[in-house]
Amino acid sequence: MKNHQTTIFDIARELGISKSTVSRALTGHPNVHASTREKVLKLAGDLEYQRNMYSIGLMKKRSHTIGILVPEFTRSFFPQVIIGAQERAKEAGYNLIIAQSDESYETEVANAKVMLAYQVDGLLVSMTRETNNFDHLKIFQRKGIPIVFFNRVCDEMIVPKVIVEDYEGAYAAVQHLIDRGRKRIAHLSGPESLSISHRRKSGYMDALKKNNIQADNDLIVHYDLSLPKVKIYVNYFLTLPDRPDAIFCINDPTAIETIRIIKESGLRIPEDIAVVGFSNDYVSHLIEPPLTTVEQPISEMGRTAADLLLKQIELSVEQWKAPTVVLKTKLIVRNSS
Amino acid sequence: MKNHQTTIFDIARELGISKSTVSRALTGHPNVHASTREKVLKLAGDLEYQRNMYSIGLMKKRSHTIGILVPEFTRSFFPQVIIGAQERAKEAGYNLIIAQSDESYETEVANAKVMLAYQVDGLLVSMTRETNNFDHLKIFQRKGIPIVFFNRVCDEMIVPKVIVEDYEGAYAAVQHLIDRGRKRIAHLSGPESLSISHRRKSGYMDALKKNNIQADNDLIVHYDLSLPKVKIYVNYFLTLPDRPDAIFCINDPTAIETIRIIKESGLRIPEDIAVVGFSNDYVSHLIEPPLTTVEQPISEMGRTAADLLLKQIELSVEQWKAPTVVLKTKLIVRNSS
């Protein structure tokens, strides 16, 4: 299928010089005569020469590639994180290999293997909702390949992490609902396997407590982030004898779906029920009513995670640090509350 | 940084056998004693052995990797195409390398080089809005690496392409507006550099013509798909002495932004102005009013493009085909019209 690809040897032969000289000319080594370099560069251009990453990856300890493992990218959140990460990777001369796992643990494991096979110099990870065994990620640590978690982090592993003020954001959101006179505030939370669910739930709980509102277990539901299931839980809330007057959702996609279902049921937002999300995805201000939500700096998260990873790559294993960077959040009040 | 990675040689040494035997055991070659294979597999697992893609990429003609070049992935369209493509790539045992160009021609060229360096076996491409020189893509053809275009295709290159019924979809959308009694239908089109703009515009023009409506050049605007600029053009339409009573937009993100701006201006949708989009992105039914749009099979586009590419990879250059596959579209009528 593939024709012969142009190699440094082709250039060397054509010019009647050695491979080494060509290599030097191409990589910008100082010890090459200016005229030789010029000839090599010219011919390389004409022959559409392109360095072969595989031979370089094989030679060098560094592949100059970092990998990013995300659970999905149908919603805008992860693509935006990726854009941030890619920005920094590129600046540092790294390529970014992206893999999405479709929220499947098995796919995540397979993707992790691919990353290993590609000899990534480091790995950015946000886990699937199913992941609760981390062996496939711990391998990286053992092999001396740094990992940085973002968003959906693994508590069990001592590595750098980037999260946002989940607790504070959730607290602010719920306090806001209380300030608006809401008494029965429900929480549609994420999977118990994700610590992000716990942090946001804690903020919710503490805001209630602080305002002397008794948390009601009937009003707290964990779900697996599979959007079609939102309907089940929202309908459950709506048919409760003592219906909630507000729902705080784990994230924006969930909140948007919640709004859709409430509207379908004929109830009014925010008059009958207020809805608040978390993230400030770009859709949030487009829907009707516009969503009150906790803004998080999404591409900043990608940039920060990449920065931490690149820094870690420069260090030897013994020097590895494990900071947890917490980015700011900010409540954005719109008409859904 | 990196510790020593486990290689087949490590396994061979440990077991007192040769590298070749280990290699055979690992790759499932038939000529290996069952007990030997078992021992190798066991040890490989214990040592967390992982094949090195670079050495394989170097050895084989095939890298078993395909690349995908997209102009952006902040909106849901391209991620969804990628998911479709990845599905098929994975089934066929191929890895997918994703690169996004942020609508920048220069970045696209750089990304194309990366793909070349990674020795992709084939390339899926949807161009940036800026791309009108195709040298960086033609190189692939010359090197015998097949390309398949999707969505934003290059007319100049004779390669397989996947598009949708742009003309028919646009025609149906405009006919629908006319059926609803609209007389002055504006068209917010994409860049003239993209043939997709022309195809959709033709559908618009012909629908008008068929209904004996004189096309009005004041009502046709081309823009570069940079969302912030939508405001300029929509405001231009709104302040026209003879204001349009409908706007047909090149795609959904544009239509959604258009709706936002019209609402901001205080006009009612669809009473004062109807808006129709193209794509049926998942946001389209969430906004207020829900968007009337032309549905296109998004992940199907990714799957089809990948299928065409994989087929092409199996063929020698002389056997290459260049079919243009046209996927169905369907008008979805909602409340914005």
Added chain:
DNA sequence: CTGTTAGCGCATTCAT
């Protein structure tokens, strides 16, 4: 069934 050898494309010693 298994071992030996060669070589993929390149950067990097070590010579000259």
Added chain:
DNA sequence: ATGAATGCGCTAACAG
């Protein structure tokens, strides 16, 4: 300033 030789990890051809 340049060339020759080496090896990264692996598979395939050849030899037993």
